[in-house]
Amino acid sequence: MNRLKGERNRLLRSYQLNRRNPALLEQLVEQMAANDRAQLHLLDSLQRTQPYLAKIAALNTYLSYFNHPEGYDNEIDYFLNEYFRFAQWDDPDYAYLAWVFEGVKAYAGALFNIGFTDERRRQELEKLLARMPQGSRTHQLALGGVLAALQQKNSPLYLPFGEQFVELFGERAPAGARVVREQMQRLAAFQIGAPAPDFTLPAPDGTPLRLSDLRGKFVLVDFWASWCGPCRRENPNVVRLYERFHDKGFEILGVSLDKLREPWLQAIEKDRLTWKHVSDLKGWENEAARLYGVRSIPHTVLLDPEGRILARNLRGKALEAKLEEIFNR
Structure with missing residues (x-):
């Protein structure tokens, strides 16, 4: 069986x-x-x-x-x-x-x-x-x-x-x-309308980047990894939405659950992920992933300009529909 x-x-x-x-x-x-x-x-x-x-x-x-x-x-x-x-x-x-x-x-x-x-x-x-x-x-x-x-x-x-x-x-x-x-x-504490827990992680160049630094824009916190097949397959859709809505006030913070620096950076370049990225290279022990209770990826959290949670786990057409609702109203 x-x-x-x-x-x-x-x-x-x-x-x-x-x-x-x-x-x-x-x-x-x-x-x-x-x-x-x-x-x-x-x-x-x-x-x-x-x-x-x-x-x-x-x-x-x-x-x-x-x-x-x-x-x-x-x-x-x-x-x-x-x-x-x-x-x-x-x-x-x-x-x-x-x-x-x-x-x-x-x-x-x-x-x-x-x-x-x-x-x-x-x-x-x-x-x-x-x-x-x-x-x-x-x-x-x-x-x-x-x-x-x-x-x-x-x-x-x-x-x-x-x-x-x-x-x-x-x-x-x-x-x-x-x-x-x-x-x-x-x-x-993670429900729609609740303030998103803040965190600080290093960007690819080592500079600390804090989630709250992105206040004032609609932010998609995107938990992913270079080795995650579903994440990589979803990336073209996210790229398309980023290019469509970025100038209207849409930002993305990619939080990688990679352990190795090179595969992470190579995936960013290969998939043309031009938004902001952070990782402590601790895999599933990633500080932000643990804070947000992430147990599988891809996992997304959409925030409003005040840093409140608007939605979780939006991908594909559901993410596109939500962004259209926000920016085309």
């Missing part, structure tokens, strides 16, 4: 990276079809021989859009509706399956790779949770998976879903509710 899941994810990643190679894409779709058949065969076999394990397999069986697109106009709609196609949320055994937690955590985390706004992510997560028997242990496990993913992404959505957890399961799971409350308190 884990082997098939790993192969499935590898094929999907390869497809995303090779969209301009039709011959290779055709081969990948054929391999996905074979993987689909293997998943279905395993699920059918387990349902007949080991029904309990079949319940776990059902939570991990996801067929490829490219071979099963019936009724869907695009891959995103397919993903949202078919990710848990074989799950039976009202099955009482689900209350004791750790894979409910893990499966929902993976789904919630994947929503951050689509480019949705936080409001859209919240809607999709609420739709999923509404399919569970409300207040059940299955619901508790699923909501815990949502919170784990949101904490990993340092998302402000942790607050509304954390409140749900405390309200519904605070008495049944007091230790878990206490941890959730503590995390909610930490995140409250």
